[in-house]
Amino acid sequence: MDNIAGRKSALTWAVNISVAVLVLAWLFPTLGLFVSSFRTADQISTSGWWKAMFPSEQSLTLRAARPDTQVRDGDLYVIEGTLFTEGRGGEISAWGISSREVDAYVPGEVADLRKGGTVTVDAAGRYRMENTEPFEGSRGQRIFVTATTAPEFTFDNYRTVLFSGSTTDSMAKAFFNTLTVTIPATVIPIVIAAFAAYALAWMDFKGRALLIAVIVGLLVVPLQLALIPLLKFHNGIGIGKGYLGVWMAHTGFGLPLAIYLLRNYMVGLPRDIIENAKVDGATDFQIFTRIILPLSFPALASFAIFQFLWTWNDLLVAKVFLIDATGETTVMTNQIVELLGTRGGNWEILATAAFVSIAVPLAVFFSMQRYLVRGLLAGSVK
Amino acid sequence: MHPALQGLITIALGVGGCLGYFWLSNQILDKVIFPPRGKDIGKNINRANLVRPWLFLFPALVALGLYLAYPVVETLRLSFSDRVAGGGYEFAGIDNYTQMVSEPKFWEALRNNFFWLLIVPAASTGFGLLAAQLTDRIRWGNIAKSLIFMPMAISFVGAAVIWKLVYDARPVGQEQIGVMNALWLWFGGEEPVTWLTVLPWNNIFLMVVLIWIQTGFAMVILSAALRGIPEETIEAAIVDGAGPFQIFFKIKLPQISGTIVVVWTTITLVVLKVFDIVFAMTNGQWETQVLANYMFDKLFRANDWGVGSAAAMVIMLLVTPILVWNVRNARREMK
Missing domain, CATH: 1.10.3720.10 (MetI-like)
Known part of the structure; x- marks a missing residue:
């Protein structure tokens, strides 16, 4: 290995750097969404999320206190206070009182108000409005500032999306709907497939090879073909659109992969165990439930993860078989698509909603990656 | 009924129903139809073993047939038909295409x-x-x-x-x-x-x-x-x-x-x-x-x-x- 050893350190460096670049490129988009979900609408629309870690210069529209908070100071009416709400702060570099000239004054200067009186703002955001007449109106004076604010993150978006109860933005109901779709749609195909896989792996009967070939063929049949006939069928037997329909559809669509994965795994189990059990008088049913099923746990877990991710992330099947005109049964993916339409520019809501829906699959992914990889390898390399 | 509750009941019914079906159908096969006793004991065991794979396969085959195989044929048929006002379909040749x-x-x-x-x-x-x-x-x-x-x-x-x-x-x-x-x-x-x-x-x-x-x-x-x-x-x-x-x-x-x-x-x-x-x-x-x-x-x-x-x-x-x-x-x- 001499010829490699000589260049090894340079090559290792190149490899390390290339992988770092690749990983960053793959992580960057998701990171953007994650960071954005913790920023306010103002922050998102005034600076790129990659600047969120650093102090940023922002143009903000803030308000002085309402006129009914004014006090008398000698012969002047005065409104005083600080522009930034508690906990926030910043360094103001310019300010103005008209939206056409947002940076007309520097901190410390005094501006004349249109309705009479003066206002001054210092760099820390403290302001003082003075007038010989009482201030009138019900809303506070608008003050535009250009300020450098410290990085700041908030959970407000998550509060809005999860707990506000708002019908358009709320993901809470969609979250539970998705969960309601996912769990039966994951559990039921496993049971059905496990028995079929056992028959295909360990029982001898005519037509077994043909059946396996058919299942391999069905593995690739596009979902699109099933939509219209099944919708007709569901309408025909009277279940229409609803949970029952979507559970049945997911079960049917998941079965080929389930049977295929489980059969491939079960075939590899040691023959001795099964034959010994048969000699000892165990029935096929006992062999299956007491021996095969526990031994097949890794394959069962692999398929469960696949099916969970697939049903959780699905949009098409839910749109066709579940979501009716009332929208009561909307799932998260559908809710996000709708938000894209109605709230296309409100990235704080969109990013948070998307992240709520992504969080569960990511958690499953990172905690059970081992089984997922094993399943992928069993499902495609063979 | 609350959908979550409906979901739990469905899991229980689905899983319970499947397990019940498999257990019961095996019991019936072994105890009632082809009992391994009497003068036909050997023949009965063989016959039961011929039937059993299909018992295990039955739910999967029904689901696969209904949700994947039948739709392929039905979609092919529909692609050559047109919906008639008031319900029903009529053959439309290659019009759709x-x-x-x-x-x-x-x-x-x-x-x-x-x-x-x-x-x-x-x-x-x-x-x-x-x-x-x-x-x-x-x-x-x-x-x-x-x-x-x-x-x-x-x-x-x-x-x-x-x-x-x-x-x-x-x-x-x-x-x-x-x-x-x-x-x-x-x-x-x-x-x-x-x-x-x-x-x-x-x-x-x-x-x-x-x-x-x-x-x-x-x-x-x-x-x-x-x-x-x-x-x-x-x-x-x-x-x-x-x-x-x-x-x-x-x-x-x-x-x-x-x-x-x-x-x-x-x-x-x-x-x-x-x-x-x-x-x-x-x-x-x-x-x-x-x-x-x-x-x-x-x-x-x-x-x-x-x-x-x-x-x-x-x-x-x-x-x-x-x-x-x-x-x-x-x-x-x-x-």
């Missing part, structure tokens, strides 16, 4: 699908191979793999949101919040671009989303294949004086060519069915239509089941070569 091929949107979808098929599997497999080869050689390779693999868990819709933020465009003069435009301006671009409306590149920008998702899959499979290469072949090449690039292209690549084909076809299947990404990001506007979304459009917006079925049959037709190839491979393996 002629109507479909007369629509420019169909040809646009077909053309775009063709480019998706050309670019996405190639790019995903290429990046996957690169990532697999590189991460296998470094200490933090497993972490790197995890992170590149992660988009696999993200829904197409979630990915669409993620990438819409990347492609976001703000009017001239405002600070750009999308990475693409920020970089574009930083590298001297004149003004921000609304990337998803620029032909023909917008198609590529949509493909990037799927490539981003599928690269991890390709990497995981190819990495396992690379590890399976016998050590001796590489050592022999090193002894013969081959450099790292020669080893990769002349020794490793030929040995994993079978796996590359599998990865390629698997991603091809995903591409043929791609729907969510286009639906969520452009909905086929700005000439980004693809077949699956075209079909969805026909089904649920135009409410034209005939043409929708015809479009589905086109997808099926494109899948068929892979289907045949897969089945042949599976049959060869069984022998």
Whole structure:
């Protein structure tokens, strides 16, 4: 290995750097969404999320206190206070009182108000409005500032999306709907497939090879073909659109992969165990439930993860078989698509909603990656 | 009834029903129909064993037949029929197909699908191979793999949101919040671009989303294949004086060519069915239509089941070569 050893350190460096670049490129988009979900609408629309870690210069529209908070100071009416709400702060570099000239004054200067009186703002955001007449109106004076604010993150978006109860933005109901779709749609195909896989792996009967070939063929049949006939069928037997329909559809669509994965795994189990059990008088049913099923746990877990991710992330099947005109049964993916339409520019809501829906699959992914990889390898390399 | 409760009851009924069916049908077979006693004991055991596989298979076969096999036939039939006002269908010959091929949107979808098929599997497999080869050689390779693999868990819709933020465009003069435009301006671009409306590149920008998702899959499979290469072949090449690039292209690549084909076809299947990404990001506007979304459009917006079925049959037709190839491979393996 001499010829490699000589260049090894340079090559290792190149490899390390290339992988770092690749990983960053793959992580960057998701990171953007994650960071954005913790920023306010103002922050998102005034600076790129990659600047969120650093102090940023922002143009903000803030308000002085309402006129009914004014006090008398000698012969002047005065409104005083600080522009930034508690906990926030910043360094103001310019300010103005008209939206056409947002940076007309520097901190410390005094501006004349249109309705009479003066206002001054210092760099820390403290302001003082003075007038010989009482201030009138019900809303506070608008003050535009250009300020450098410290990085700041908030959970407000998550509060809005999860707990506000708002019908358009709320993901809470969609979250539970998705969960309601996912769990039966994951559990039921496993049971059905496990028995079929056992028959295909360990029982001898005519037509077994043909059946396996058919299942391999069905593995690739596009979902699109099933939509219209099944919708007709569901309408025909009277279940229409609803949970029952979507559970049945997911079960049917998941079965080929389930049977295929489980059969491939079960075939590899040691023959001795099964034959010994048969000699000892165990029935096929006992062999299956007491021996095969526990031994097949890794394959069962692999398929469960696949099916969970697939049903959780699905949009098409839910749109066709579940979501009716009332929208009561909307799932998260559908809710996000709708938000894209109605709230296309409100990235704080969109990013948070998307992240709520992504969080569960990511958690499953990172905690059970081992089984997922094993399943992928069993499902495609063979 | 609350859906969650309904869900729990369904799980209980579904799982309980399945287990009950299997247990009960076995009991009936063994105790009632062919009891292993009396004068026919041997014959009965054999007969029971002939029936039993079908008991085990029955629920799966019903579900597969009803939810996958029957729809293929039914969609084929529907693609040759028209809905009659007031219910029912009538044979319409190839009307649906002629109507479909007369629509420019169909040809646009077909053309775009063709480019998706050309670019996405190639790019995903290429990046996957690169990532697999590189991460296998470094200490933090497993972490790197995890992170590149992660988009696999993200829904197409979630990915669409993620990438819409990347492609976001703000009017001239405002600070750009999308990475693409920020970089574009930083590298001297004149003004921000609304990337998803620029032909023909917008198609590529949509493909990037799927490539981003599928690269991890390709990497995981190819990495396992690379590890399976016998050590001796590489050592022999090193002894013969081959450099790292020669080893990769002349020794490793030929040995994993079978796996590359599998990865390629698997991603091809995903591409043929791609729907969510286009639906969520452009909905086929700005000439980004693809077949699956075209079909969805026909089904649920135009409410034209005939043409929708015809479009589905086109997808099926494109899948068929892979289907045949897969089945042949599976049959060869069984022998």
